[in-house]
Amino acid sequence: MLKTSLMQTTMMAGVLSVAALAQTTAAYAEEVTLRAMDGSSDITANLMDFDGNRYTLETAIGEIQIDASQVECIAGACPTEAAEPGTASAFEVAGNPYVVDGLLPSLFQDFASGVSGSANVNNGSVSIASANGADVGTVSLVGAQPLDGMRRLVDDRSLLAISDRPMTEEQARVFSTVGKPNPTTEDRQVVLALDGLVIVAAPGNPVNAISRIDIARIFAGQITNWRDLGGPNAPINIYTPANDSSIAQNFAEQVMAPASLRLTTQAETLSDDAAVSDAVAADPFGIGFVNFSGQTAGKAMSILGECGIQTPPNAFTIKTEEYPFTRRLLVYRATDDLPQLADDFISYLDTADAQNVIAESGFVDKTVSVVSSDEQGRRYAAAMWPTDAQTNLRELGDMVTQLLPAQRVSLTFRFLPGSSQLEARALEDVQRLADLLAAGEVFANKELLLVGFTDSAGAPAANRGLSEQRAERVRQILSSVALPGSLDSTPIRTLGYGEASPLTCNTTAEGRATNRRVEVWVRDIVATN
Template sequence: MFFPRAARLAALLGALTIPATSALAQDVTLTSRDGAVELSGTLLGFDGEFYRLDTMFGELTVDGSGVTCDGPGCPSLTGFVARIGFSGAASMADVLLPALIEGFALRNGYDTDRTQGESADFTYALSTPDPKTPVATFSFRVTNSDEGFADLLADEADIVMSTREIRPTERTLAHDAGMGDMTQANRSRVLALDAMVPVVSPENPVRAISVPALAQVFAGQIANWQDLGGPDAPIVLHLPEAQSGFAQAVTDRLLVPADLPLAADIRRHPDSRTLSRAVSLDPFAIGLASFADVGAARALMLTGACGYGIAATRRSVKTEDYPLTAPLFLYIPARRLPQVARQFLAYTTSAAAQLVIRRAGFVDLAAERIPVGDQGTRLANAIRSAGPEVSLRELQKMVQVLAPLSRLTTTFRFEAGSARPDAQSRSNILQLAHALEAGTYDAHRLVFAGFSDGEGAAEPNRAISLGRAQAVRDAVVAMAEASGLQQVELEVAGFGEALPMACDDSEWGRQVNRRVEIWID
């Protein structure tokens, strides 16, 4: 159940000092079986096994098997039904999460019953058949990423659906409310991948645009198609609603790195699908749409002054080689969720779930192999860039190491101006660690291959790229707590600027080039 917005904001403001509580929360007393210990407080939640209590000592989690509960708020221990609240981005709640819940239910033999609530909100009830016994309800409040985080901070949601990263203020509020560091891999989970794709009408003659020029277009500094090689006509800008996580990600990923403000004269749309449809009908329009919603519009290739170009494809988005990749996040606070919720979250990382994600139109996270023979463009770029800094001998050394191997789509990149892996890469570290624990790569050799941008001298760049490769390998090994890593060879190599993915004449290009790839025999 969700509060009115006024109550939700009041709880958010109070989250800095006291834990937020639900309107339905009631005082209870938990007593140990021998009667020696008694604990009173406000019941915040019960997951079927553990009580979560707001007490004079702070928020506590108590094992239900060792206590008895007294008070009007005490839950039933025999007919327990798990209740999990999702809140946030409409683009994730529209198709993706329902498809995953249906897949999870089918895999576990549950029946599902969807009930439509007010506006776009809805609830899934899961039950066992014959006899029909309720197991869980998944409630969805469908708004945007901002509202999702507000609901989490007000203790009105268990999981946030977000198409952008958590803001620093939200991160601080969550930490101070006892929810942990929401940027850690176990709190911030990449569910699937999307991308911000520049789209135009099929009648528009422009085929490609550089990222710096795209930023200037949406800042209003380039206002005529003639400046992009098109007709002498004004450029009409289209974006989703300003409150949507997708639109906020456009500002974060495209305009902030270029230190440019967003233009004021922009036509807004309720969702990406509507945007693409409108752009496809206007030969002078340009918009940024979801990879899943390009539709009848035509996607522009991203290019640079040095001649490199890359299109938004499932593979380029999955490797994050496409520079405007947009992860879809689930944010989960540091508290125990009901068992069925934990099972659902585990399912979302399974091979079966990756097929569901792909069929929903998004890019899945399953690691794929890319043979050297499929990487002709990358190797051509390497040869084209060879010169005094990167000699033919250096390229030959790189090819000698990588030619017998295949590249995995699991790639690691770093936050701008930082050695810290970005949000998608932090999720990739966890994913690769789990795969190593499961024995997926037993009897194989994995090479962590580091690459750098072309700024500075070649030798220091090789050292930097090797250091990044070692850091990523160490992070993966540290995350893989289970034994068995001796069954796989983990090597590192640093090739500096030898294999560029983009032009080094812009910050986005340099950031794309700074990466660690995984190659496997």
């Protein structure tokens, strides 16, 4: 018997879900009666599963779930755990298969150890236990391409979805049609880590840089000989991951589609990144594309811009998002009412422990790194390269004088298009910078430089003024989020050099967005008598 009043009550309270959040078993399959905590209604149905947090019932309308904190079991085969509802959680996390396989198990194991517990990973399921062996929760890890992950969020199969492609506005609107909040808002979207699409060749191949259009023409079968790229007179052998993989879809969107080309059918398709990397490394005339996190062998090639600027793929250029094929791994949630375990896991992702696991797994973490001015040599060359950016020797001389004795920090702040509002990741990074300043170790006896740059659109003088304003805006936001007194011992200077130092060509909207930024530099404070 199913009483409609309880059905309506639980739906209004948001505690009933028609789709299971995790796989259930017929561990019970006996009748129980649940009563709403306010005593307003009952429901009697077959109990299929109870995880300590939710009852899964088989009803006339199909399988449903009810939050254990909203009801009490009053008759039938009540599980003994029902006396203490909510002590364990069960939920599903969907994500790109290479993230689910290569990163999430390690993250959950480290997360569990951090709360004096342990995690057992088996067949896509993570069982988390406390130090005394009590069940804390079970997390189902489901490999899903971005669109499928979004669907799983919409229909409540997943509580969290991890994607290497940002959700579009049109996709986000789907959530409002079913009464769910927008998962792309700042408080429901978290940058987990970064990754990138890299072009790999054999280590001995003399070609070190390649343009985007030439990449597209190679993989479309239009360029077939390395001689046409300045290499040996030899055929180009193409290796690719499976067409339905996330990296292949990213390649189609980022490389092939802008050139209005399709991938050739002559490529040798392999199972995954490792297989492509190994095949290319063993073939002197091979070429392929893989995730930065999945490259096991071969040589990663720099991307050559139309204006001659080369950008190599490495952890620093991906962390600063200067490498043109950088991708963010985003964690989405479509509800603000997460189980405590899921909420704690999201909070854990921004810790140093989690970021260490991310780096050890081959992905690019969000921790702050520093490189010397010597390692930024390409940017000085780019500043003097003939492009559409207009600058003069005095400006270049001043920039080199200020930055040559300094070190660049991987934090780079970018703004929402056409505004002075920092984008979501930049806001996270401002807080990260404030925390580092409060700790005092990284910037001890250092001077902080916030250096603004623009694209080449507009007059040079106006761009210089705009770059200075942007740098000052970051300083203001930094001051507003820093702990009282934490900035007192670190002098902060704002500088602006307009379009003087492009990181990539200004010929595309993507390139212009990359060049509009505020960089962070530090240099020693030199005492003068």
